[in-house]
Amino acid sequence: MKRVMIGCSVLKKEVEALIDCSDLEYRWIREHLHNTPDLLHTEIQAAIDAETDADIIYLSYGLCGKALVDIQARSCPLVIPRVDDCIAMILDDRSDLGALRCSSYFVSQGWLWGEDGIGYEHDRMKEKYGEKRALRIARAMFKNYQYLLFIRTGVETAEDRQKCEAMAEKLGLKVNETTGNINILDAMIKDSNDQRFIRIEPGEVIKEEMFRTD
Secondary structure, three states: OOEEEEEEHHHHHHHHHHOOOOOEEEEEEOHHHHHOHHHHHHHHHHHHHHOOOOOEEEEEOOOOOOOOOOOEOOOOOEEEEOOOOHHHHHOOOOOOHHHHHHHEEEEOHHHHHOOOOHHHHHHHHHHHHOHHHHHHHHHHHOOOOOEEEEEEOOOOOHHHHHHHHHHHHHHOOEEEEEEOOOHHHHHHHOOOOOOOEEEEOOOOEOOHHHHOOO
16 A cells, blocks of 8 residues: 655654654655745645555645645545644644734744745845845844744754744744644544544545634
8 A cells, every 4th residue: 555645844854753654655845835825736736646556645734825725636535634734733732822823933943944944034135135124124024923932843953942042033032932743644644533634535626614623
């Protein structure tokens, strides 16, 4: 049986380090496509279409700015966590996630160093506008936040925390920490039959309302 996970590379380290499943094959899609949901949609569908001999495909994505809407299962079922995004995935057990979103900008190891990470965005602005203007722009972008919330999942290093602290200082934010996990993905590949997951049969398409839990 061929089992494939297609996922966002922002969670690559967590998945490959923490999920013990030797028969699962991984296909990683660049995380910067989150800024362009239409392109992310196209990349995910292309990755699904390429797996013509898979028996089941797991998507380690949430709704992700509606990028998954109208994604179609082809020759095998698709299984997806019933979450809005990767933050809801790794903070699945936090009942106060809605309140945290109002005050905090979330960073994990993947978001710190990824192609679309907070540090790289600042570096791009600095190269384009110069240090002082880039800093003003960055602080304006984050003015509605109080904290950078550093999510520990077990794959981070001291260097990751240092980078988070340096970025918080530049942005005029405080650093908070919390613990996250990818237990929901582990349960998904073990075929847990509960309301946390959406299963799409061949020929069916993903609809936005499938992600509602009420």
